[in-house]
Amino acid sequence: MVPITAFRPVWDPPSDLAFAALGNRDIAPAILRVRSLSLEAQLYENESANPELSLAGRFDLVFITIYIAPLVLIALLHDVWSGEREAGRLFMLSSLPRARRRLWTVRIAVRIAGVLAALLIPFAVGAILAGTALPRVLAFGGLITLACLFWSAVILLVARRGASSVVNAATLASIWFALTLVVPAAANLVINASVPVPDGAELARENREFVHGAWDRPREQTMDAFLALYPQHVAGSALPPTFHYKWYFAFQHLGDLHVADQSRAYRDGIAGRAAYARAAGWLLPPAGIAQAMTALAGTDVTAQLEFQQRIRAYHTRLREYYYDYLFSERPFDVSILANVPRFAPADDDDAGAH
Amino acid sequence: MNRSLIIAAAELRLILRSRLALVGVVTLLLLSAIAAVTSAVQMAETAQARAQAQIETDEQFKAQPNRHPHRMVHYGTYALRPVGPLAAFDPGVDSFTGTVVFLEGHRQNSATFGAARESSDLLRFGQLTPAFVLQTLAPLLLIFLGFATIARERERGSLRALAAHGASARSILGGKAMALGVVALLALAPALVALGWAALRQPHEGGIALLIALAYAGYLAAWVLGIVAVSGIARTSQGALIALIAAWALIVVLVPRAAAGIAGVADPLPSRVDTELAIAADLRRIGDSHNPDDPHFAAFKAETLKKYGVTRTEDLPFNYRGYMAQEGERITSQLFKDYAARADAIRARQSGWLGWAGVLSPALSVRDASMVGAATDLMTHTAFMNAAEAYRFDLVQRLNGLQATAVSGADDAARSKDPLADRRTRISADFWKTMPEFEFNAPSPAARVTVMVPSLLLLGLWIALAFGVLGLAARRMERHGA
Numbered sequence: 136m137v138p139i140t141a142f143r144p145v146w147d148p149p150s151d152l153a154f155a156a157l158g159n160r161d162i163a164p165a166i167l168r169v170r171s172l173s174l175e176a177q178l179y180e181n182e183s184a185n186p187e188l189s190l191a192g193r194f195d196l197v198f199i200t201i202y203i204a205p206l207v208l209i210a211l212l213h214d215v216w217s218g219e220r221e222a223g224r225l226f227m228l229s230s231l232p233r234a235r236r237r238l239w240t241v242r243i244a245v246r247i248a249g250v251l252a253a254l255l256i257p258f259a260v261g262a263i264l265a266g267t268a269l270p271r272v273l274a275f276g277g278l279i280t281l282a283c284l285f286w287s288a289v290i291l292l293v294a295r296r297g298a299s300s301v302v303n304a305a306t307l308a309s310i311w312f313a314l315t316l317v318v319p320a321a322a323n324l325v326i327n328a329s330v331p332v333p334d335g336a337e338l339a340r341e342n343r344e345f346v347h348g349a350w351d352r353p354r355e356q357t358m359d360a361f362l363a364l365y366p367q368h369v370a371g372s373a374l375p376p377t378f379h380y381k382w383y384f385a386f387q388h389l390g391d392l393h394v395a396d397q398s399r400a401y402r403d404g405i406a407g408r409a410a411y412a413r414a415a416g417w418l419l420p421p422a423g424i425a426q427a428m429t430a431l432a433g434t435d436v437t438a439q440l441e442f443q444q445r446i447r448a449y450h451t452r453l454r455e456y457y458y459d460y461l462f463s464e465r466p467f468d469v470s471i472l473a474n475v476p477r478f479a480p481a482d483d484d485d486a487g488a489h
Numbered sequence: 490m491n492r493s494l495i496i497a498a499a500e501l502r503l504i505l506r507s508r509l510a511l512v513g514v515v516t517l518l519l520l521s522a523i524a525a526v527t528s529a530v531q532m533a534e535t536a537q538a539r540a541q542a543q544i545e546t547d548e549q550f551k552a553q554p555n556r557h558p559h560r561m562v563h564y565g566t567y568a569l570r571p572v573g574p575l576a577a578f579d580p581g582v583d584s585f586t587g588t589v590v591f592l593e594g595h596r597q598n599s600a601t602f603g604a605a606r607e608s609s610d611l612l613r614f615g616q617l618t619p620a621f622v623l624q625t626l627a628p629l630l631l632i633f634l635g636f637a638t639i640a641r642e643r644e645r646g647s648l649r650a651l652a653a654h655g656a657s658a659r660s661i662l663g664g665k666a667m668a669l670g671v672v673a674l675l676a677l678a679p680a681l682v683a684l685g686w687a688a689l690r691q692p693h694e695g696g697i698a699l700l701i702a703l704a705y706a707g708y709l710a711a712w713v714l715g716i717v718a719v720s721g722i723a724r725t726s727q728g729a730l731i732a733l734i735a736a737w738a739l740i741v742v743l744v745p746r747a748a749a750g751i752a753g754v755a756d757p758l759p760s761r762v763d764t765e766l767a768i769a770a771d772l773r774r775i776g777d778s779h780n781p782d783d784p785h786f787a788a789f790k791a792e793t794l795k796k797y798g799v800t801r802t803e804d805l806p807f808n809y810r811g812y813m814a815q816e817g818e819r820i821t822s823q824l825f826k827d828y829a830a831r832a833d834a835i836r837a838r839q840s841g842w843l844g845w846a847g848v849l850s851p852a853l854s855v856r857d858a859s860m861v862g863a864a865t866d867l868m869t870h871t872a873f874m875n876a877a878e879a880y881r882f883d884l885v886q887r888l889n890g891l892q893a894t895a896v897s898g899a900d901d902a903a904r905s906k907d908p909l910a911d912r913r914t915r916i917s918a919d920f921w922k923t924m925p926e927f928e929f930n931a932p933s934p935a936a937r938v939t940v941m942v943p944s945l946l947l948l949g950l951w952i953a954l955a956f957g958v959l960g961l962a963a964r965r966m967e968r969h970g971a
Contacts, residue, residue, distance in 0.1 A: 144762070158610070159605075159606070159610070159613075161753075162585060162603075162605050162606060163606060164760070164761060164762070165760070166760060166762040167762065168762055168765065176591070179601040179602060180598065180599050180601060180761070181586075181587045181599040181600060181601050181603070181606075181761075182599075182760060182761055183599060183758060183760070183761045183764070183832055184585075184758065185752075185753070185758060185835075185836040185839045185840065185867065186582035186585035186586045186867060186870065187582055187749075187836075187839070187840045187843060187860075187866065187867045188749040188752055188753050188839055188840075188843075189582075189585040189605065189749075190581070190582050190585055190749075191745040191746050191748070191749035191843075192613055192615075192745075192746050192749075193613075193746070193749075193750070194746040194747050194749065194750030198746060202738075202742055202743075203738070203742075203743065206734065206735075206738050209734075210731055210734075210735070214727065299727075300727045301637065301726050301727045301730055304727060304730050304731060304734070305509075305633055305730060308629070308633070308730075308734050309633070312626075312629060315614070316614070316615060316625065316626070317520065317617075317626070319611050319614035319615070320611075320614055320615045320616060320617040320621070321523075321617055322611055323608060323609065323611040323612050323614065323616065323617075324527055324616075324617055326608075326609060326611065327604075327608055327612075328527075328531075332607045334538065334542070334602075335589065335601065335602030335607070336539075336542045336567065336569065336588075336589040336602055337542065339567070339589065339591065339601070339602075340542075340545070340546065340549065340567065343564070343565075343591075344549065347560070347563070347564045350556070350560060351554055351556075376908055377905050377906055377908070377911075378905055404607070405606075405607055405608075405609075408607075408608055408609040409609045409610065411609065412609030412610055412611045413609075415611065422611060422614060425610070425614075426610050426611075429610060435610050436606075436608070436609060436610055439606070
């Protein structure tokens with residue numbers, strides 16, 4: 136392997152909340168290796184995960200909060216009034232002085248608090264183990280609480296209407312079912328149909344055609360286009376009659392630029408879908424809160440796109456470092472390899488150089 | 490039996506007269522119709538796009554100009570996974586895998602570009618497909634329609650009246666189950682039409698489509714029996730409803746996720762980069778064709794020279810560089826194959842966990858039977874990846890072979906110094922037209938049926954279990970005088 140085309144690692148370390156909200160980390164690679172050749176041919180590599188495990192969905196705190204906790208709350212609260220009425224005690228209990236405060240409020244508060252404790256205590260233990268920053272612990276804990284309070288409010292509204300326990304349970308299960316299973320799936324269909332994402336396979340092929348076509352194009356054509364972008368390297372741009380990395384690196388980069396519009400459209404398409412999904416989250420609180428949780432944990436689709444932008448920024452630093460070496464016609468020495476830029480997950484935030 | 494029919498008819502009339510039940514049935518029918526149509530349209534578009542992309546890829550390869558064969562090794566080609574024959578009914582893991590693999594020399598790439606990474610986070614809430622409707626939504630509707638079927642009569646005291654008219658517990662349970670079964674059949678209808686439509690267009694898939702339909706019928710039958718049994722056992726309809734919803738949440742929502750989580754932890758899969766690094770380390774140990782001092786290739790060279798009775802590679806009857814490239818590719822490909830086999834085994838074990846979890850959740854069993862039948866499961870994806878790798882190896886070796894036979898060794902040696910020699914190493918574009926095209930066929934229906942068997946057996950077990958619970962309900966009802 137020629138050293139200046141060696142692979143360099145780039146990685147997306149899990150945030151201090153990733154343990155609670157796994158997001159897309161099961162299907163997107165956390166580590167990639169890139170080299171200073173055309174990035175569009177490297178950026179979309181996938182993790183080798185088992186798709187049958189991903190299909191079921193992740194078993195994490197988001198799942199427990201969004202799917203399981205509401206069902207437990209429904210079981211605990213749907214008959215808080217109707218149950219007493221059906222047992223013939225409602226009238227008597229209501230006639231007690233200050234019944235509302237002493238009885239119902241306490242009873243309801245204790246049940247909700249129990250569910251909250253069952254969610255928040257394990258989360259707190261996890262947060263301590265993961266060393267999560269306190270403001271982030273509070274924000275995530277707040278989202279868990281918000282989800283529980285949303286469902287409690289829905290349940291109590293339904294339970295107050297005076298229908299029988301059975302009707303309450305059936306109504307609430309249907310609401311849960313619609314908000315958590317059916318409408319998000321339908322919203323996904325609508326969003327994907329209305330926001331197109333360019334064909335990735337075509338993007339990859341276009342990139343390859345351009346890069347490999349360079350071998351059959353006059354080298355001056357490649358160098359002129361490249362030097363228009365990097366005029367500072369004109370002075371050292373003379374090529375020997377045989378192969379030279381200046382030219383090789385030049386057409387690799389031009390290959391990326393050749394599909395830059397498609398690549399941006401591809402990224403914008405995914406980001407657009409994510410934006411619509413976030414908007415849908417305002418109408419679908421469970422989906423909205425779940426997305427807020429993965430966004431906070433930095434494990435959502437948007438975080439994956441941002442990781443790709445960090446890779447782009449690093450890739451730019453990497454190849455420009457090599458350009459400086461190649462076009463300066465400096466003789467090769469070990470310091471050139473020793474000083475190669477390294478990826479820094481937090482620092483490469485200057486989002487996408489092209 | 491006769492009495493059961495009367496009870497069933499009465500129950501059906503009741504369901505049809507209940508506005509709430511009607512709304513439920515209509516909603517489900519509507520949802521499955523939407524799912525069937527959108528899924529059919531979407532998968533047809535995807536299938537068309539992938540087939541078109543494969544054709545364009547092949548044409549591009551064949552249209553390449555005169556080149557050095559090694560340039561073609563790096564130019565490479567793409568393999569696109571065709572959409573499974575019944576994917577419109579159950580797309581299975583299609584969204585969760587990449588669909589395009591770039592095939593080139595020296596490297597084994599991952600499958601890239603899949604729907605899961607091109608969609609918003611909502612995708613992970615589930616995809617509205619006929620299979621999803623049947624696996625997840627249909628049982629819940631049956632619960633809503635059936636939880637009170639006997640418990641209601643018990644609460645009103647009409648159960649005693651029925652018994653007094655000589656209706657046995659068995660005939661009551663049987664009648665109620667029949668009525669609910671009719672509703673279940675109705676709920677199945679749009680999805681079955683979607684399945685039938687897909688099968689009609691590919692007649693050789695008809696048999697397996699029928700088997701998939703039977704698996705779903707069995708799954709929903711187990712639900713129907715279980716629901717009626719719980720309704721017969723529960724003291725109140727509220728108790729029946731809560732118990733059934735809890736069972737549904739466990740079976741359909743919790744167990745599949747928990748099982749997947751456990752499987753991932755119990756049999757962790759090395760990341761792609763880990764594997765790449767391990768392969769690179771092995772390669773340094775075995776032999777690196779790019780390293781002129783490599784001991785393996787020194788021995789390989791000596792052996793080749795001896796075999797042809799010459800002392801210099803220049804005197805060999807072929808271009809040694811191409812010959813050496815073939816040896817290099819053989820070594821790397823063997824490593825790719827070994828590591829892929831290891832990863833495949835881990836994934837298969839992980840999915841094996843899911844298979845066993847079918848003991849706890851028939852939803853997992855029916856999902857598996859459905860995906861396997863539709864050829865949209867892990868096994869089919871693995872077969873695709875292995876077919877793509879086999880094709881890659883064959884193509885690269887053919888091109889290396891061209892380097893050995895159609896490119897002169899002297900020109901090949903001089904090409905980086907001498908532009909004229911470089912021009913002579915560019916062999917005719919006609920060679921590219923002789924290369925075979927990539928083709929992948931999903932495992933045959935017969936092979937898929939064999940893989941479906943364990944899941945089908947588990948479903949059978951669940952039906953037996955449901956009958957057992959129904960018998961228990963009958964005994965209890967008899968004992969308590971209904």
